[in-house]
Amino acid sequence: MIRIRNLNKSFGSNHVLRDLNLDIESGKITVIIGGSGSGKSVLLKHLIKLMEPDSGTIEFNGKILGELKGRDVLEFRKQFGMLFQESALFDSMSVADNIAFPMREHTKWNETKIQDKVREKLDMVGLGEIEGRLPSELSGGMRKRVGLARAIAIDPGYILYDEPTTGLDPIMTRSINRLISDINQSLGTTSVVISHDIKGALKIADTIVMLHYGEILAQGSPKEILGSTNYVIQSFIAYDVKGEL
Known part of the structure; x- marks a missing residue:
């Protein structure tokens, strides 16, 4: 369990996070949505101590x-994987x-084990035989x-x-969302997703959290978020999403 209590962060006069309280449940997918400037990325950076809170x-x-x-x-950060x-x-490095x-960098595995792991991870994301290619x-x-x-x-x-x-076509977007869900189940990880992809969030999330000007406007299951009567939430979620579930 990740417990966030009374988190505040300001940049000058811009109060980005405001007394934010949130529990992120272990083994689940939490998707954080919200408009630009709502504090999503700032919150993510706090989770891996790239930023320090004001309080x-x-x-x-x-x-x-x-x-x-x-x-x-450094030991703490080894517990995290990050998809930017x-x-x-690294452009100059091969896929492998x-x-x-x-x-x-972080293990004492020999090269044979490392190469086996590289192939294993590529298989998990549906790629093969591309180890030698460049990004x-x-x-x-x-x-x-x-x-x-x-x-x-x-x-x-x-x-x-x-x-x-971001930047992917609808078919690849669905594919990446399926991967997030599949990997979370197969590895038993705790996943936190910052996203503007509302349709994807509704399909993969166990919990959706909506930030609005640094505060949690809503938190709940996809169906609970869809059923919210809050005008801001309904304005943010496209009307035609309701027919997707």
Whole structure:
């Protein structure tokens, strides 16, 4: 369980997170939605201690994140995989070396085991026989899949997704959303997804959290969010989404 209590973050006069309280349940997919500037990405950065709150706490399995220092922070981050919005692959490295990178950095596995793991992770994301290719030779959807394979390279307990379907066509968007759901089930991870893909969120989320000007406007199951009578929520969710479930 991730427990967030009374979290506040400001940049000058811009109060981005306002006394935010949220429990993120272990083994589930939590999708955080909201308009631009609502605080989604800022919240995500706090979860891996890339940002420090002005006040409030984040607790992971009984440990207060703000109390971790030095090497303890590095050990803490090993529990996380991250799929960045633009995949953030190393252009000069092959697909295999991109996926192997966290294994070489954070484990003592030998090269035989690393290469076996690379193939295993590629199989999990539906890719094969592309180990030697460069990111520039891949489509946008393939780069996302390679980024996801790297995110799960050392079997993290938590996976954070920053706009995983941005820039993808509808077919690839559905494919990536299925992968998120499948990987969460097969690895038993806790997944936090920042997304503008409302239809995808409604299909994959166990819990949807809507941020609005740094506050939680709504939180619940997809059906609960769809059934909300709040005008802001209904304005944010496209009308035709209701026929998708």
